[in-house]
Amino acid sequence: MFDNSTLLSSRQELEDIADLVRISFRLPLDGGFDLEDIVAHVRGGKTTKSRDFVDVVLTVTGFQIKSALDATPITWKRIRIRHGIRLIQESRCDASICQQIGDSVIAASNTHMADSFEKYGLDEIGYGRLILDSYGTAVYFERLLCTRKSTLFAPADFRWEWAKRALHGVHRETGETWFRWNGDDSDNQLHFVGERRWWPSDDDPHCIRFGLPAAMSLEEFLERIPVKSGGNCQPACHTIP
Numbered sequence: 001m002f003d004n005s006t007l008l009s010s011r012q013e014l015e016d017i018a019d020l021v022r023i024s025f026r027l028p029l030d031g032g033f034d035l036e037d038i039v040a041h042v043r044g045g046k047t048t049k050s051r052d053f054v055d056v057v058l059t060v061t062g063f064q065i066k067s068a069l070d071a072t073p074i075t076w077k078r079i080r081i082r083h084g085i086r087l088i089q090e091s092r093c094d095a096s097i098c099q100q101i102g103d104s105v106i107a108a109s110n111t112h113m114a115d116s117f118e119k120y121g122l123d124e125i126g127y128g129r130l131i132l133d134s135y136g137t138a139v140y141f142e143r144l145l146c147t148r149k150s151t152l153f154a155p156a157d158f159r160w161e162w163a164k165r166a167l168h169g170v171h172r173e174t175g176e177t178w179f180r181w182n183g184d185d186s187d188n189q190l191h192f193v194g195e196r197r198w199w200p201s202d203d204d205p206h207c208i209r210f211g212l213p214a215a216m217s218l219e220e221f222l223e224r225i226p227v228k229s230g231g232n233c234q235p236a237c238h239t240i241p
Contacts, residue, residue, distance in 0.1 A: 007061045007126050008142045009043065014208040016042045017140055021130065025212045028221045036065040039128050054116040060123045062116065064145065067130040076192040079108045079181065088183055092162060102160030102169050105181050105190060106153050117148050141200040141207035
């Protein structure tokens with residue numbers, strides 16, 4: 001078992017993250033604050049602001065951060081493979097080439113994570129995830145993803161097959177589709193649909209559930225935030241409930 005005491009947020013830190021997410025949703029701005037900025041602020045870390053696997057670096061630990069609606073599959077990574085066009089065409093009628101492509105996709109994902117371990121000198125990488133639903137509620141949870149000495153996904157755990165325009169990675173043990181790679185499109189997105197298996201139970205100590213407020217109107221925002229202007233905007237209180 002891994003000791004997650006220094007990796008995962010305390011209960012107070014989870015509550016602080018939830019509070020800042022609520023404030024972010026109150027702002028009349030498209031998207032509010034980035035979740036990685038919120039987590040980095042609460043945990044005293046730094047955001048990488050890059051395409052690296054890790055979004056937030058603490059000391060010898062880090063986090064990948066994801067935020068999406070509950071019905072939206074997570075984009076795990078954009079992956080291109082060598083000789084992709086030719087291999088994709090050949091794989092349409094050859095299951096062994098499907099497996100070859102899928103193994104390459106998993107290997108690229110693992111390499112992406114390994115690069116962050118080396119670049120930032122990390123021992124552990126965690127996963128911070130905000131799940132939003134259409135009813136105005138949210139769940140934020142954290143979990144350990146991987147250590148420097150372990151591998152997140154094993155290529156042998158998946159078989160690959162085409163379904164419409166996406167190559168599906170089926171988890172052999174469960175028979176469920178965990179990955180969809182859109183290598184036939186220009187975006188090359190690897191969607192991690194099996195991520196739902198990581199979602200927490202109601203009694204998970206490393207998650208927090210909370211309601212989300214409606215965004216303020218611009219007028220309400222200007223009433224609360226002082227604006228220096230030659231017009232009618234007047235300084236007011238700074239509190240954003």
